[in-house]
Amino acid sequence: MSNPKLTDVARLAAVSPATVSRAINQPAIVNAKTLERIQQAIQQIGYETNTAGRNLRLRRSDALLVMISDAPSRFFSQILMGVEAEASEAGYNVLVSNTQDNPERGRQLYASIQQSLADGILTFGRHNPELGDLIRNHPIPIVGVNEHLEELPVPVTTVDNLSASRAIVRHLLELGHRKIGHVTGTTTLSSGRDRFMGFRSELQLAGLSPTWVCNKHYNVESGREAAEEWLSLTDRPTAVFCSCDEAAFGFIAALRRKEIRVPEDLSVVGFDDIPLADHYCPALTTVRQPHRELGTTAVRMLLERIRDVEASIPNQLLEGKLIVRESTGHPPIT
Amino acid sequence: MSNPKLTDVARLAAVSPATVSRAINQPAIVNAKTLERIQQAIQQIGYETNTAGRNLRLRRSDALLVMISDAPSRFFSQILMGVEAEASEAGYNVLVSNTQDNPERGRQLYASIQQSLADGILTFGRHNPELGDLIRNHPIPIVGVNEHLEELPVPVTTVDNLSASRAIVRHLLELGHRKIGHVTGTTTLSSGRDRFMGFRSELQLAGLSPTWVCNKHYNVESGREAAEEWLSLTDRPTAVFCSCDEAAFGFIAALRRKEIRVPEDLSVVGFDDIPLADHYCPALTTVRQPHRELGTTAVRMLLERIRDVEASIPNQLLEGKLIVRESTGHPPIT
DNA sequence: AAAAATTGTGAAAACGTTTTCACAATCAGC
DNA sequence: GCTGATTGTGAAAACGTTTTCACAATTTTT
Numbered sequence: 001m002s003n004p005k006l007t008d009v010a011r012l013a014a015v016s017p018a019t020v021s022r023a024i025n026q027p028a029i030v031n032a033k034t035l036e037r038i039q040q041a042i043q044q045i046g047y048e049t050n051t052a053g054r055n056l057r058l059r060r061s062d063a064l065l066v067m068i069s070d071a072p073s074r075f076f077s078q079i080l081m082g083v084e085a086e087a088s089e090a091g092y093n094v095l096v097s098n099t100q101d102n103p104e105r106g107r108q109l110y111a112s113i114q115q116s117l118a119d120g121i122l123t124f125g126r127h128n129p130e131l132g133d134l135i136r137n138h139p140i141p142i143v144g145v146n147e148h149l150e151e152l153p154v155p156v157t158t159v160d161n162l163s164a165s166r167a168i169v170r171h172l173l174e175l176g177h178r179k180i181g182h183v184t185g186t187t188t189l190s191s192g193r194d195r196f197m198g199f200r201s202e203l204q205l206a207g208l209s210p211t212w213v214c215n216k217h218y219n220v221e222s223g224r225e226a227a228e229e230w231l232s233l234t235d236r237p238t239a240v241f242c243s244c245d246e247a248a249f250g251f252i253a254a255l256r257r258k259e260i261r262v263p264e265d266l267s268v269v270g271f272d273d274i275p276l277a278d279h280y281c282p283a284l285t286t287v288r289q290p291h292r293e294l295g296t297t298a299v300r301m302l303l304e305r306i307r308d309v310e311a312s313i314p315n316q317l318l319e320g321k322l323i324v325r326e327s328t329g330h331p332p333i334t
Numbered sequence: 335m336s337n338p339k340l341t342d343v344a345r346l347a348a349v350s351p352a353t354v355s356r357a358i359n360q361p362a363i364v365n366a367k368t369l370e371r372i373q374q375a376i377q378q379i380g381y382e383t384n385t386a387g388r389n390l391r392l393r394r395s396d397a398l399l400v401m402i403s404d405a406p407s408r409f410f411s412q413i414l415m416g417v418e419a420e421a422s423e424a425g426y427n428v429l430v431s432n433t434q435d436n437p438e439r440g441r442q443l444y445a446s447i448q449q450s451l452a453d454g455i456l457t458f459g460r461h462n463p464e465l466g467d468l469i470r471n472h473p474i475p476i477v478g479v480n481e482h483l484e485e486l487p488v489p490v491t492t493v494d495n496l497s498a499s500r501a502i503v504r505h506l507l508e509l510g511h512r513k514i515g516h517v518t519g520t521t522t523l524s525s526g527r528d529r530f531m532g533f534r535s536e537l538q539l540a541g542l543s544p545t546w547v548c549n550k551h552y553n554v555e556s557g558r559e560a561a562e563e564w565l566s567l568t569d570r571p572t573a574v575f576c577s578c579d580e581a582a583f584g585f586i587a588a589l590r591r592k593e594i595r596v597p598e599d600l601s602v603v604g605f606d607d608i609p610l611a612d613h614y615c616p617a618l619t620t621v622r623q624p625h626r627e628l629g630t631t632a633v634r635m636l637l638e639r640i641r642d643v644e645a646s647i648p649n650q651l652l653e654g655k656l657i658v659r660e661s662t663g664h665p666p667i668t
Numbered sequence: 669a670a671a672a673a674t675t676g677t678g679a680a681a682a683c684g685t686t687t688t689c690a691c692a693a694t695c696a697g698c
Numbered sequence: 699g700c701t702g703a704t705t706g707t708g709a710a711a712a713c714g715t716t717t718t719c720a721c722a723a724t725t726t727t728t
Contacts, residue, residue, distance in 0.1 A: 001446050005684060016708045021686055031706060051451040052389035053684030056713045063429075076411040088439075093451070094430050095397075105422075114337050117385040117427070177379065220613040223505045246610065251598045253615035276610065279554040281587035281723095317466065339714060350678045355716055387714030390683045447680060450684095 082295020416629020
């Protein structure tokens with residue numbers, strides 16, 4: 001009835017459990033004939049290593065925990081697939097948990113390392129602020145994805161928001177725009193701040209200052225709201241950099257209702273390059289984030305960290321790529 | 335150095351490990367005074383139950399495995415959040431694995447139940463066909479999400495694709511359309527077939543037959559390709575039901591380039607109600623899928639199945655809701 | 669006040685692995 | 699043929715829980 005155990009294999013192959021274990025984990029050190037007999041036995045009774053027993057003995061779980069602090073962002077699944085691929089490649093499983101912005105739940109998850117439920121944690125997006133003390137007091141293998149965790153001693157991987165934003169501004173400048181605006185993302189997130197800073201500093205380099213800065217969030221509604229605000233401006237920018245594709249879509253859609261044409265009347269840039277960007281009308285000029293790589297990189301960093309918690313791992317900055325499509329053009333001649 | 339164990343708590347509270355265990359798992363049966371002393375001790379040394387030890391003894395993992403057979407669909411993360419919420423509510427963890435369409439990996443994951451890595455499996459989207467025999471020969475707790483697995487004895491939960499599609503057609507008929515077309519989703523998936531069948535049968539009920547059926551897939555590109563085909567038709571339908579929102583977006587965007595206006599020249603309906611649908615221009619008429627509930631329902635079914643593998647659990651059909659927005663209108667007067 | 673039922677606790681065995689240590693058996697070197 | 703290294707294997711002790719069984723101490727019943 002019950003599943004075959006290591007000892008069952010041992011009995012069948014007429015060896016000790018120890019040898020079976022060795023046959024499985026370090027085949028090299030066991031006699032060739034014995035090895036084959038054991039493998040045969042394993043096949044025959046369909047033995048599968050019991051994870052719980054193995055984990056208990058080895059004091060590890062072979063699992064990585066992906067900890068999400070809130071609703072999944074627009075490309076969560078893409079990153080997750082990267083995480084999954086890289087983790088499973090390395091023999092790790094992936095656990096997904098949402099703290100639902102509940103500090104207690106966050107603490108619980110953090111503790112899951114002690115409970116050997118996971119060997120390391122990948123925090124996705126925003127950090128549960130309560131985790132700060134925990135991390136400082138009792139360091140565990142943990143890596144941040146997508147957002148910097150300024151004050152915390154946690155390595156992170158993100159796209160190079162600063163450079164990418166500057167590239168966007170350069171693109172707009174080259175098109176001849178001089179009045180450029182920005183719809184920020186959530187500025188409590190480092191990505192939101194970095195995109196804004198990249199925007200501002202590149203303008204500054206050109207001797208310009210922002211014509212319009214609209215403080216919003218990473219979602220469609222923000223784009224729509226920003227459009228209303230844009231319409232009410234007396235001195236309208238001729239180009240607007242929205243800090244995510246979705247906001248750009250909301251922005252463009254709302255403007256279209258007011259007969260504003262993109263890019264003829266106004267150039268719009270997004271950020272992320274979600275699958276729809278290329279098929280929107282107009283196709284959106286944006287920055288392609290290496291979503292999947294963000295996931296794989298994070299896992300690689302985490303594994304290194306698991307190998308050595310004290311290891312100092314530098315933050316990884318991934319390259320974003322400006323994709324010029326139809327939503328940007330020369331400024332209208334006035 | 336090492337984490338505090340049950341025996342450490344026991345020593346500190348001057349009781350046996352057995353009692354500590356009871357204090358944790360069945361507080362009711364232990365003496366009030368002792369209980370408090372134990373809880374104090376637990377607090378004091380910061381004890382957390384070790385999952386591996388517990389799992390080994392209990393022969394379960396308290397984990398559900400979400401098994402994905404291919405790239406995540408457009409609303410994967412939403413469903414996943416539903417799964418996560420419901421699972422964690424019930425004290426279960428969620429493991430995510432992608433078979434990457436690799437049969438061997440699928441078999442491995444299936445076996446993970448034997449290894450007590452997970453207590454049950456949620457298969458997401460398409461089934462790995464190789465699993466069929468496995469399931470028949472050795473039933474384990476497993477539930478399908480989103481797609482029917484026709485020949486397999488596996489309970490599934492899906493949206494009521496048939497009714498929803500019929501509602502879409504009814505809506506178009508009420509607007510006065512008589513020439514209605516359909517861009518199918520992936521018809522190797524039950525959802526794709528069901529949406530098509532709903533479409534056809536409701537038309538039939540009105541004494542009509544499909545003016546145009548375009549066999550495509552669940553993605554943006556399909557919409558664009560469908561648009562090309564639509565343009566080349568001699569007898570064009572005045573309304574088109576695209577089987578997912580993304581296809582609808584691709585379709586509309588491609589048509590707009592050819593100066594076809596939606597809904598003035600052509601009505602378009604999507605399916606899913608992804609967040610962008612409400613903010614597209616025109617806002618998309620579509621069917622709202624209860625993504626999150628799909629996840630929670632699946633988990634509830636799976637838990638029931640874990641409780642009793644033989645339990646006969648009926649498939650769960652969730653209601654989709656027609657959301658009428660701007661992309662549908664009366665047919666043009668010719 | 670004795671017998672019977674109840675309550676609370678501890679000792680020990682189990683869950684299924686891996687690994688240390690020790691010990692045979694084989695092998696190379698002389 | 700003898701020593702010393704090498705190779706392969708087994709016994710047993712972990713890893714950290716939970717649970718059965720037994721037993722003492724208390725409470726209830728007669």
